[in-house]
Amino acid sequence: MTTQLLFYNQVSPITAERHAGWHARAVLDYSFAKNVNSVPLLATEFSSALSDCPILFAGDADAVLPVLLLGMRNSENVFVGASGDWTGRYIPAFIRRYPFVLALSDEGDRYHLCIDETFPGFNQSDDGPALISEDGTPTEYTQGVLQFLSQYQSEFERTQAICKQLKDLNLLESKQAEVTSPSGEKLVVDGFFAVEPARLQTLSSESIVDLVRSGTYELICLHLASLRNFELLSARSFELAPSGVD
Numbered sequence: 001m002t003t004q005l006l007f008y009n010q011v012s013p014i015t016a017e018r019h020a021g022w023h024a025r026a027v028l029d030y031s032f033a034k035n036v037n038s039v040p041l042l043a044t045e046f047s048s049a050l051s052d053c054p055i056l057f058a059g060d061a062d063a064v065l066p067v068l069l070l071g072m073r074n075s076e077n078v079f080v081g082a083s084g085d086w087t088g089r090y091i092p093a094f095i096r097r098y099p100f101v102l103a104l105s106d107e108g109d110r111y112h113l114c115i116d117e118t119f120p121g122f123n124q125s126d127d128g129p130a131l132i133s134e135d136g137t138p139t140e141y142t143q144g145v146l147q148f149l150s151q152y153q154s155e156f157e158r159t160q161a162i163c164k165q166l167k168d169l170n171l172l173e174s175k176q177a178e179v180t181s182p183s184g185e186k187l188v189v190d191g192f193f194a195v196e197p198a199r200l201q202t203l204s205s206e207s208i209v210d211l212v213r214s215g216t217y218e219l220i221c222l223h224l225a226s227l228r229n230f231e232l233l234s235a236r237s238f239e240l241a242p243s244g245v246d
Contacts, residue, residue: 006036007035009116010117022122022131023125023131024129030084030095037070037071039068040065040094041065055227056175056193056223057163057192057193057223063164065159097148099119100145102114102152113142129141166195169211171220173193189230
């Protein structure tokens, strides 16, 4: 199955045979995401994510997707506290999905609702809502999860279309961010793309109108405004001891 995994370990489709009697506690410990320094971001999340982190674009010459940068170092998420609490103002939907995820079948013709069976909140002690009802059908809780993930997938596809629009208009440029601490430690983030404002000025009036009417121009403005968060993010990174961080 094809999934967007990152921090998922043992992914399995939910079935009545395997998961009858399984319950799920709420996710309160985000330690599973502590070594992930960026996650995919949906276009609908730009305004909410703007408060904490830089919104960048990652990919290659063929396709890119928005990502939210969570740490200046590799394998560093500065928003997961020592006790696993989330210290930022916004939790990305990519992380809020956990421990659930939609996975494309091997045939590529449908999605399955799956779980990471290693999530410690899963139990058979009636702690939290059940995954499967007594008659073997998904519970209301599981149906709600499926609805959330289906909406996520729809927004993901819309986000892909927006990114294609940016690529087609040649608005993205490869960038690098470099910051230095008062003590002289240097942190560099590279391999990402950002909208180059100078390229916006070369667009035709018709293209600008299309960007405004589609809502993409607003997203561009939010993305560019978020780049100021490199200073806030680097300050958080410098507060962390670099030992044990790649």
